[in-house]
Amino acid sequence: MLFYHRVNMARRKQDKAPHTQPLARTADKYDLYQRSVQNPSHETPFFRRVYRDAFSSDPKILREDFCGTFAVCCEWVKGHKDRVAIGVDLDPEPLEWGMAHNLSRIRPSARPRITLMRENVLKVAGPKADIVAAQNFSFWIFKTRPEVVRYFKAMHRNLAKRGVVILDMMGGGDCIMEDHTDRRPISEEPIVEGNPRRFTYLWEQARYDPISHSASFYIHFQFRDKSEMKRAFEYHWRFWTIPEVREMLDEAGFAESHVYWEGTNKEGEGNDVYRRRISAPSDKVWIAYVVGVKK
Numbered sequence: 001m002l003f004y005h006r007v008n009m010a011r012r013k014q015d016k017a018p019h020t021q022p023l024a025r026t027a028d029k030y031d032l033y034q035r036s037v038q039n040p041s042h043e044t045p046f047f048r049r050v051y052r053d054a055f056s057s058d059p060k061i062l063r064e065d066f067c068g069t070f071a072v073c074c075e076w077v078k079g080h081k082d083r084v085a086i087g088v089d090l091d092p093e094p095l096e097w098g099m100a101h102n103l104s105r106i107r108p109s110a111r112p113r114i115t116l117m118r119e120n121v122l123k124v125a126g127p128k129a130d131i132v133a134a135q136n137f138s139f140w141i142f143k144t145r146p147e148v149v150r151y152f153k154a155m156h157r158n159l160a161k162r163g164v165v166i167l168d169m170m171g172g173g174d175c176i177m178e179d180h181t182d183r184r185p186i187s188e189e190p191i192v193e194g195n196p197r198r199f200t201y202l203w204e205q206a207r208y209d210p211i212s213h214s215a216s217f218y219i220h221f222q223f224r225d226k227s228e229m230k231r232a233f234e235y236h237w238r239f240w241t242i243p244e245v246r247e248m249l250d251e252a253g254f255a256e257s258h259v260y261w262e263g264t265n266k267e268g269e270g271n272d273v274y275r276r277r278i279s280a281p282s283d284k285v286w287i288a289y290v291v292g293v294k295k
Ligand SMILES: C[S@@+](CC[C@H](N)C(=O)[O-])C[C@H]1O[C@@H](n2cnc3c(N)ncnc32)[C@H](O)[C@@H]1O
Pocket: 037, 038, 065, 066, 067, 068, 069, 088, 089, 090, 091, 094, 119, 120, 121, 122, 135, 136, 137, 138, 141
């Protein structure tokens, strides 16, 4: 009890420490991003389950496309001593951040099992993987059908003889409301020492064009000193739909595709709530996974 009291006092002190500069100027945006939108400890067991559903065996090699700070690669290799991960991203900045703050947090013996490739996901050729995952809607950067099919063919090529690709998708009427911002308070231990523990994550849906399905989204962060990190991240995407993605997986050579839709368990949360469905209710906002199977 006393221990927790001390920890809380220390946290309060940390949050009240005088800052000469606005927090928005000093805060580390990758730390804020990771704590707001990523949940690797839920994703990696889900990836394993998807692979087991397809092949009734355990996957070993994960490739994380658009890996950014490669938090999922780090979580993957932590899970088992035989696991290997490959992270691919074009931008050296998040890769370097991941080396300083994610890679350094895992056991030294697990670190060599991660390979990072600063490359274009369309062109990269690496070790054949059991799973290729592209998370947080990253492939929506490809705005035309030929570009997406080219990417899916690259994913197919980079899979072992038997493998799965896992793509997350979002949708529902509320996701395409223009000039709409969702806010979520975040409160948990920072990854980077000195970064604020509490802040507000804002997801702005700025623009959605019903003709082209192009859409613009921004992530902002607000702090207790009322300062705001505006447009810390921005995305200009094609808003793809599940049937389009499945058709393109088919065109790229995948033998099957499946949709894992969010359900509920007793606690109403957790990765185990995503289950294969062939039809779903028209929720106002939904997140789902599309899985392509190579056989
Ligand atoms: C939305 S972030 C995703 C970060 C992380 N995977 C996640 O789930 O939150 C998109 C990342 O894709 C990278 N990226 C964009 N186009 C790329 C390409 N053609 N090849 C490789 N990486 C790319 C960007 O540098 C950025 O780090």
